Amino acid sequence: MKNLKINNRFTAEMPADPDLTNEIRQVKNTVFSYVDPTKPSAPKLIHASEEVAAMVGISKDEIQSEAFLNVFSGNEILPETRPFAMCYAGHQFGNWAGQLGDGRAINFTEVEHDNAFFMLQLKGAGKTPYSRTADGLAVLRSSIREYLCAEAMHYLGVPTTRSLSLMLSGDQVLRDVLYNGNPAYEKGAIVCRVAPSFIRFGSFEMLSARNELRNLKNLVEFTIQNYYPEIKGDPKEQYIQFFKAVADKTREMILHWQRVGFVHGVMNTDNMSIHGITIDYGPYGWLENYDPDWTPNTTDNQNKRYRFGNQPQVAQWNLYQLANALYPLINEAEPLEKILESFINDFEENYKNMFLSKLGIFTSSEIDGKIIQGIEEILQLSETDMTIFFRNLSQIKKDDSVEMAFEKIEYSFYKPEEIKENTLSAWQKWFSVYLKRLQSETLSDEERAAKMNQVNPKYVLRNYMAQLSIDAADKGDYSIIEELFELLKKPYDEQPESEKWFAKRPDWARTKVGCSMLSCSS
Incomplete structure (x- = not known):
């Protein structure tokens, strides 16, 4: 060393x-x-x-x-x-x-x-x-x-x-x-x-709750000086700017979570970093089938507070707690409230643009909101693998028929036999609107696919993949750890030699401990 x-x-x-x-x-x-x-x-x-x-x-x-x-x-x-x-x-x-x-x-x-x-x-x-x-x-x-x-x-x-x-x-x-x-x-x-x-949100909460205001002030100023040196002005203004910077970084982090289908599972305020980085990987998971109500945490199974679809709202709630902790140094609620109010509004705008990029839509149209709402609803009609669906969506070409487009994403269905009657009709209606929308995009099919494949990963660390490496490691075989480590270095690349990992959750993993839900146990 x-x-x-x-x-x-x-x-x-x-x-x-x-x-x-x-x-x-x-x-x-x-x-x-x-x-x-x-x-x-x-x-x-x-x-x-x-x-x-x-x-x-x-x-x-x-x-x-x-x-x-x-x-x-x-x-x-x-x-x-x-x-x-x-x-x-x-x-x-x-x-x-x-x-x-x-x-x-x-x-x-x-x-x-x-x-x-x-x-x-x-x-x-x-x-x-x-x-x-x-x-x-x-x-x-x-x-x-x-x-x-x-x-x-x-x-x-x-x-x-x-x-x-x-x-x-x-x-x-x-x-x-x-x-x-x-x-x-x-x-x-x-x-x-x-x-x-x-340093976490909870670092400031502890000092504020105990009324240790001198230490609170020292910690905030240490954090600004060392990690947010661009923040200037009088002390009160710096504290407000600091809170906004943390809120902005947190919003960006959550946006990425939603983009790749990651669910943290334990979004307590002590697990929130002031750097806007993901910390404390406990019972996390990636969405297999697209289900906004899914949480990987057995402790949260009843209330589902930390479910996938609620992560932006929980982030705002956690920021509210951070604002309460910082309030004794600012003694003014309005600037903090404005930042909190804008958090969800800004997130929703960011989310719309992010989601459109996943769909390969890079220009603006009045129907974009309906296209997003439509696909979010249809993906839940029958178990549909989020990662595979969005990755295969890039294979669709502007001139494809509805039938051709549908065939290219069929592999993402866990129960293909369920895609019939009303469900099949909903898919066909959505694809007819989507294909027509793609006609107004200026990028070529190849250019659009390349951009989509930069935001829609082919490989993510599914729970069953991690469990396979754990089971092998328990027996002294660390080869799967190495294989996954190398695979996940290039999650957006095709890596044809690793195609076996571009697969839906196997049936055996549906209920196996470590593959479906996890506890907070270390």
């Missing part, structure tokens, strides 16, 4: 917890606690991203070194660094949860490379003062899902944390996968994830 340039701005400037014991407790008048990772008994490197390593200043050769293994398993602390866990609060499923904090994540160090700063964080590295009743550890299955998903999202063009490494700890971890009273031991694992910082 000879080229790692340590620069711990956060711990140098923010107030530290004076209590150095690693006991579960309420931590007040601070924003973090120093804590050392739990040393794993027999760490083993499963996979590492050479690109992310280079991004933070680690060479390809160093990845295979004993030093890399020791450092990023938590076995060894780098000189001039002091690992820490952050204190934050949050609203979970709409309810105030009070102090939460990094319960199984330890910020290892901050590094500077090529004029950029990165926080390196070990997830699953042991207990912290914020672990509550848990052990701070993580298991192999959830660690594989996080490791692969963060990188998959990056290559899809979705703002996200990155993954540096995935390691076995060599220890067994007790987990109840479905929270049904049947715990079992599983292989422990550690992921090193990378982000500009891991």
Whole structure:
């Protein structure tokens, strides 16, 4: 790690917890606690991203070194660094949860490379003062899902944390996968994830709720100075600009989620980054059949708060909580309310343009809204694979008949036998309008297809794909992890050698644990 340039701005400037014991407790008048990772008994490197390593200043050769293994398993602390866990609060499923904090994540160090700063964080590295009743550890299955998903999202063009490494700890971890009273031991694992910082909405909520306004002011100003340096003006104006910047970045992130069919599953305010990046990959999933009411989270199965179609509204609600946290510094509601009101209006306009690009419509027409509404409704008449439908839509040509166009998307139906009578008639009516609309597009069929294939991925990390890699890894076979890692680097490319992954969810995955819905269990 000879080229790692340590620069711990956060711990140098923010107030530290004076209590150095690693006991579960309420931590007040601070924003973090120093804590050392739990040393794993027999760490083993499963996979590492050479690109992310280079991004933070680690060479390809160093990845295979004993030093890399020791450092990023938590076995060894780098000189001039002091690992820490952050204190934050949050609203979970709409309810105030009070102090939460990094319960199984330890910020290892901050590094500077090529004029950029990165926080390196070990997830699953042991207990912290914020672990509550848990052990701070993580298991192999959830660690594989996080490791692969963060990188998959990056290559899809979705703002996200990155993954540096995935390691076995060599220890067994007790987990109840479905929270049904049947715990079992599983292989422990550690992921090193990378982000500009891991400051969350809940970081500000905690300080505001406890009326620690000096620390709140210091954290906001630290965040602006280091991550939003373009913001200028008097303090109040800076705080308002900061809130708008976070709202804008959050809106962009959610727009990308909707574009690729990603469902986060746990949009609590403590899982919302002030950088507008996707963090905390727990029970996430991609839509298989297009269902706006689907959530991958078993905990949310009844109320479906975090369902796919509700993600923009939840993001606005979470921003409202952030606005409440910042209000004591601003003491003026109107500018915050204006930003919150414009969030959904701006999102809806952005969403319309995004959706039209998925359909290959790049000019404007009065009927565009009806075309979008029409396809969103028809996709739900019978199970239709979102990813396959939109990808195959690019094969349609302006001069196709309705029958020819329909044939090109038929593969996306899970139950083709259901596409008859009223459902078939609805598809035919929509295609007749859609094909006529394409006639007014100036791009050639080839040009339009190329643009559509830049926004409609061919390959996403479906839950059953991740589960196949988990099942193999449990037996010591990491080849599917490597195969998926490479596949998902080019999600918009055809990759004919990997056509087997351009497939609908298999029937066996419909109800299998890990393939349909997931719990918040690590």
